[in-house]
Amino acid sequence: MSEFPVLETERLVMRRVTSADFADMFLYLSDEKVMRHVGLPAFQTIEEVRDEVDWYESIYREETGIRFGISLKESNKVIGSCGFLNREAKHFRADIGYELSSHYWGTGIAIEAMMAVIQYGFQHLQLERIQALIEPDNIPSQRLVEKRGFIKEGLLRHYEYGAGKFDDLYMYSLLKGDQSS
Template sequence: MNSFPVIETDRLLLREITDEDASSILEYLSDDEVMKYYGLEPFTSINDALDEISWYKSIRSKRTGIRWGITLKEHDVVIGSCGFHNIVAQHFRAEIGFELSKEQWGKGIAAEAVEAIIRQGFQQMNFQRIEALIEPRNLASQKLVERLGFVREGLLRSYEYTCGKFDDLYMYSVLKQECQAPEQF
């Protein structure tokens, strides 16, 4: 497998997540508010974080996904993650996912990171379509993807069973040709 693609933005370095990042991942994924729409219970141990990192490694090795750790350039501490999962290479599409430490909310960091990986997805990974599945109550994520050009296509009723309940999810997507303007991506 080729080396992990590091992505640099104005403020951020998006890099591979390693076992050494487990304590910082545990810190933000143990927060009830961060985990509210994540589809898992808040983490309670370092093993939960190591299991998550193991999942990141497995989706990359199976070529069904890739997850970047979000770090501020001046601090090499993972404050969130973003990436692609459910990659369907034959159809040139993937789902996007992201989360960020609560202390970093409202600073434009998630949007900066997500915009960078969308560019990576269209330019380097040859996706035609990038999807986002978002719970109806997750207004912040809906606003973020809409600002980046995603279109809400519809409601997937009882689409996932997580944390003991069925969740409806909005299906959003953005297509490669919708992001061709150089000033957007």
């Protein structure tokens, strides 16, 4: 396995998270507004953050995904994460996932991070298709992916079970050939 990549944008450094980031991550992962559409309850302990980071490490090690901590260049503080999961290398596809501290909603940081991750996926992971699975009532997330050029393909009924309930999810996709940037 190669060295964990670092992605830089105008305002962000997207990097591997470490135990030094747990307290910053707990701030947004314990926020019910942030976690409402993630399929997990708001975190209650730092141990849950450790488990989340262990999952980031396992998907990277198994090459089924990669999750970047979104950190601000000026402070190196992790304010969210973005990356791929459920990567199917033989089918050249992966799901994109993300969450961002509610303090930074509406600032353009989510799209900035997403664009860097998408570029990484198409260029370095040789993805042909990037999927986004989004709850029907998560309008801001739908707008975010639509702004980036994702196409809504349909509704997957009771597709996931999380936080004690079954969730319907819209399937969005972006193909390598759809890129206009």
